Structures are given as C-alpha cells and as structure tokens.
Amino acid sequence: MGETTSLIQIKGIRDGLLVTLGDAAWPDLVAAFIENIESRASFFQGGRVVLDVGSHDLRVAELSKLRDQLSERGIYLWAVLSESGLTERTAQNLGLATRLSKPHLSEVQAVPEQLPEDAAKWVKGPLRSGGKVACEGNVVVLGDVNSGAEIVAGGSIIVWGRLRGSVHAGAQGDETAFVCALELAPTQIRIAGAIAVSPEKQKRKQPEVARFQDGRLEVEPWHAGTGR
Amino acid sequence: MAAWKLNPGMPARDGEMNAKVITIASGKGGVGKTTSVANIAVALASRGQKVTCIDGDIGLRNLDVILGLENRIVYDLVDVVEGRCRLRQAMIRDKRLSELYLIPAAQTRDKSAVSPSDMVRLCDELRSEVDWILIDSPAGIERGFKNAIAPADRVLVLTNPEVSAVRDADRVIGLLEAEGKGPAALVINRLDMSMVRRGDMLSVEDVLDLLAIDLIGIVPEDDSVIVASNRGQPLALDGKNKAGLAFQNIARRLMGEKVPFIDFDTPNVFQRLLGRK
Numbered sequence: 469m470g471e472t473t474s475l476i477q478i479k480g481i482r483d484g485l486l487v488t489l490g491d492a493a494w495p496d497l498v499a500a501f502i503e504n505i506e507s508r509a510s511f512f513q514g515g516r517v518v519l520d521v522g523s524h525d526l527r528v529a530e531l532s533k534l535r536d537q538l539s540e541r542g543i544y545l546w547a548v549l550s551e552s553g554l555t556e557r558t559a560q561n562l563g564l565a566t567r568l569s570k571p572h573l574s575e576v577q578a579v580p581e582q583l584p585e586d587a588a589k590w591v592k593g594p595l596r597s598g599g600k601v602a603c604e605g606n607v608v609v610l611g612d613v614n615s616g617a618e619i620v621a622g623g624s625i626i627v628w629g630r631l632r633g634s635v636h637a638g639a640q641g642d643e644t645a646f647v648c649a650l651e652l653a654p655t656q657i658r659i660a661g662a663i664a665v666s667p668e669k670q671k672r673k674q675p676e677v678a679r680f681q682d683g684r685l686e687v688e689p690w691h692a693g694t695g696r
Numbered sequence: 697m698a699a700w701k702l703n704p705g706m707p708a709r710d711g712e713m714n715a716k717v718i719t720i721a722s723g724k725g726g727v728g729k730t731t732s733v734a735n736i737a738v739a740l741a742s743r744g745q746k747v748t749c750i751d752g753d754i755g756l757r758n759l760d761v762i763l764g765l766e767n768r769i770v771y772d773l774v775d776v777v778e779g780r781c782r783l784r785q786a787m788i789r790d791k792r793l794s795e796l797y798l799i800p801a802a803q804t805r806d807k808s809a810v811s812p813s814d815m816v817r818l819c820d821e822l823r824s825e826v827d828w829i830l831i832d833s834p835a836g837i838e839r840g841f842k843n844a845i846a847p848a849d850r851v852l853v854l855t856n857p858e859v860s861a862v863r864d865a866d867r868v869i870g871l872l873e874a875e876g877k878g879p880a881a882l883v884i885n886r887l888d889m890s891m892v893r894r895g896d897m898l899s900v901e902d903v904l905d906l907l908a909i910d911l912i913g914i915v916p917e918d919d920s921v922i923v924a925s926n927r928g929q930p931l932a933l934d935g936k937n938k939a940g941l942a943f944q945n946i947a948r949r950l951m952g953e954k955v956p957f958i959d960f961d962t963p964n965v966f967q968r969l970l971g972r973k
Contacts, residue, residue, distance in 0.1 A: 563817070594908055597867040612906075
C-alpha cells in the first residue's frame with residue numbers, strides 16, 4: 469500500500485517512486501512533499517521520482533525550484549506527468565520525461581512498508597562509498613561493501629563479498645545478530661551495543677563471522693558444515 | 697507506410713555530426729581533471745576530430761590557462777546561458793589546432809549561475825556542430841558536478857592511485873549509477889611505478905579491484921605535465937612523452953580503437969642489459 473496523506477500519495481513503481489500531488493495550492497503541496505521526504509530521508513535517498521501533478525499549471529521557475537530542492541536531498545526527479553499542456557511543455561523544456569515507458573497506473577505495485585520477520589533486504593553490490601542501507605530486518609549484500617559505505621540492520625548482516633565499510637547489526641539491541649563476509653575487514657563494526665575496529669593488516673582472506681559474546685565482539689573463521 | 701519513406705528528400709545523415717558528450721569527474725580535487733580534459737581534447741583534435749571543451753568549473757576556471765587561451769576570452773558559458781551572446785561567440789578556437797574549441801567558465805560567478813538543464817540544452821545545440829564535447833567537471837559532488845554530468849553520454853572517472861582519491865572516485869561512481877549515467881570508465885592518473893614496486897602506492901590492480909569498473913587509461917606520473925600546463929602547451933601535442941602518449945591512447949580508445957595498455961613496468965636500461973646478456 470502506498471503511503472497517504474491528505475495532500476500527497478507515494479507509490480513504488482517499476483521506474484522508481486510515483487508521487488501524486490493533490491489539488492491544494494502548489495506551495496502547500498511542495499512543503500508537504502519536502503516535509504514527507506525529510507521525515508523519511510533514508511527511504512527517499514537516491515530515489516528516482518516521477519511526479520504526477522494532475523492539472524496544476526507549472527512554469528519553469530516553479531518546477532526547476534522543486535527539482536533543485538529534491539536534488540539537494542539526493543532525489544532525482546526524472547519525469548513529470550500532467551494533464552496541463554503548459555506543465556508538459558515546462559517539463560520538456562527542463563529535459564524531464566513526460567511519459568512513462570509503459571502505461572503507468574496499471575503497473576503500480578505496492579511496496580511493503582514492513583518486511584515479514586526473518587526476511588532480508590536484498591542489496592545488489594557493490595555498495596559504494598556514500599551508499600547507505602538501513603533496514604529493520606536482516607541485510608544481504610551480493611558484492612563488495614566499500615569503505616565509506618554504511619549498513620545499519622536490526623538483524624544480521626551477510627556480505628557475499630569484501631566488507632570494508634561500516635556496519636551495525638542488531639541496531640535495536642539484538643545481541644544474537646551477527647555479521648559475516650567473505651572478507652571481513654570493516655572500517656568499524658557494531659553489534660548491539662558493542663563496537664570494534666578491524667585489526668591492522670590482517671593476512672587471512674577467508675570468510676569470517678563476528679558475533680557478540682560475553683560482552684564483546686568475537687571474530688572467527690566461518691567453518692563450512694558446522695554453520696558457524 | 698514505413699516511416700523511412702516519409703522523407704525521401706532528406707539528406708543522408710553521413711555528413712551530419714552528432715557529438716558524443718564526455719564528462720570527466722573525480723570527486724576529489726587536484727587529481728588532474730582539467731589537465732586530462734585539455735590533453736584528451738588535444739589528442740582527439742590532432743586526430744582530425746572536431747572537439748569543443750566546456751569548463752564546468754564556474755568561479756575557478758583553469759582550462760583556459762592549460763590550453764593557453766586565457767587572453768582570448770570575450771564571452772563565457774554564463775554569457776551563453778543568460779543570453780548575452782550566441783553559443784558560437786563563446787567558442788574560442790585553439791591557436792594550434794583549428795578543430796579545437798573552448799567554452800570557458802565565468803570567473804566572476806559561481807556554480808548556481810548554470811543549471812543541469814541549461815547544460816543539456818547547450819550541449820544539444822552543439823551536438824550537430826562537432827564530434828566531441830568534453831566537459832571538465834569541478835571537484836565535489838554538488839551543483840557543479842551535477843551540471844557537468846547532466847548532458848553526458850559517457851563519464852570518465854579520474855583517480856590517482858591513492859586511498860583518498862579512490863574513495864572519492866568510488867562515491868562518484870555510485871552517484872553516477874544512481875543517476876543512470878553508468879557505466880563509467882576509469883582513468884588512473886599519476887601512476888608512479890617505482891613507488892608501486894616499493895609498495896608505497898596502490899597498483900593498477902588494487903584500484904581496479906576496489907572500483908570494479910572498466911579501465912580506459914593509465915597515465916604515468918611525469919614532471920613535464922606540470923611544465924606543459926604552466927606554459928599552456930598540452931603534452932599530448934608532442935606525443936613522444938609517455939604521459940602524452942597515454943592521453944593519445946585514451947583518445948584512440950574513445951574513438952573505438954582497441955589499444956593495448958602501455959606497460960610502465962618495463963625495467964630500466966641497466967636491468968635490461970643484465971637480463972638480456
């Protein structure tokens with residue numbers, strides 16, 4: 469289900485996020501939209517947004533200001549849908565798309581707000597510097613996590629690749645959470661309330677797992693077959 | 697009716713130009729973006745290509761100095777965007793290569809004077825006139841960077857073989873992927889093989905291993921690059937120099953040639969004599 473307030477509606481679609489603005493005055497809509505973004509920054513961060521502005525007549529100044537406001541918050545506005553000819557021309561002048569590649573509304577898919585328990589957020593790597601993944605459940609990354617990237621998970625973190633960024637597993641206090649990687653060399657690692665840094669120059673390049681044990685972080689090689 | 701029959705009188709597209717827009721970005725400052733833009737542009741132009749460079753570093757312009765054209769500036773990028781002159785009037789022709797042009801940045805303004813859509817419009821207007829548009833991105837990942845990548849068909853990410861530059865390149869590559877501008881191609885600049893051999897510098901393999909993108913050029917450290925830049929005589933003009941040759945090779949790869957990478961790890965004369973016997 470999409471998130472709904474009285475002014476704006478946000479849905480996940482194949483091409484990114486579809487944001488539908490209602491009939492209120494334009495400045496109010498923009499303010500509500502920005503407020504919505506700021507209350508859920510990590511949800512929007514790096515997102516591609518399609519804006520459906522209905523019958524609002526928008527001029528270049530209004531639309532380009534909104535686009536700049538979005539881009540300052542790390543959001544890429546790439547298309548504007550409108551019933552107004554003026555707005556469509558404005559969008560085209562700004563180099564924005566005015567049509568989706570497929571008939572859009574029929575393809576709208578619900579983005580689950582909450583993942584079921586034991587589910588994991590699936591991240592296709594590499595997760596590069598500046599990239600951040602935050603999730604209440606577990607996180608699985610297929611690829612490297614580079615220095616400067618950050619993962620915060622309520623559950624465990626599994627990296628099928630080299631882990632060099634910062635990770636926090638069990639961020640809400642779960643001491644049974646663990647972190648494992650094909651090469652475990654994080655800038656900083658936290659599990660629940662414990663925090664540690666990687667030892668300098670570790671030679672062994674083998675899969676390892678970090679757990680919270682007896683009040684501290686323990687790292688040990690991953691032994692195939694034993695599941696630990 | 698088939699679409700191609702509708703305009704039988706249209707001229708063949710062969711004679712028309714449709715420029716490729718290449719942006720050079722790095723995130724970190726001081727890794728050699730501007731020098732590389734100047735040298736790649738010179739290398740392309742010396743191969744008969746029609747090239748326009750755009751200096752995207754509004755407020756901190758440098759490309760004009762490195763190309764040796766600073767005293768010819770009348771109009772700049774901001775003048776074009778704000779309609780004080782036509783695009784043609786802001787294009788400064790190079791003194792050595794008649795097919796090389798520069799659109800300089802304004803020195804008295806800042807990045808907010810231009811928007812990403814201004815850059816897209818400007819490049820679209822230029823596309824039919826030249827083969828290549830090279831854009832020199834400013835350092836950072838803010839407005840200037842966004843302006844520079846907005847019109848790009850392809851982005852070259854430039855880095856030095858050092859940890860902080862590679863980290864910033866990684867960030868830039870991530871941003872490009874998020875903006876749908878990937879895949880970027882990598883240029884490793886200022887590689888010093890003697891430092892790599894001593895273990896004091898990241899090797900090409902280390903950098904590629906971290907960034908995991910395609911390599912398009914390796915430029916060796918060379919003191920004469922700075923001398924050439926100060927004189928406004930880009931190195932790629934002479935072509936005998938190793939760094940100049942590396943920039944020539946990048947130009948050839950951009951043009952679609954398969955050029956093997958120069959092996960900068962060749963032993964010096966003394967080692968070679970001993971080895972050969």
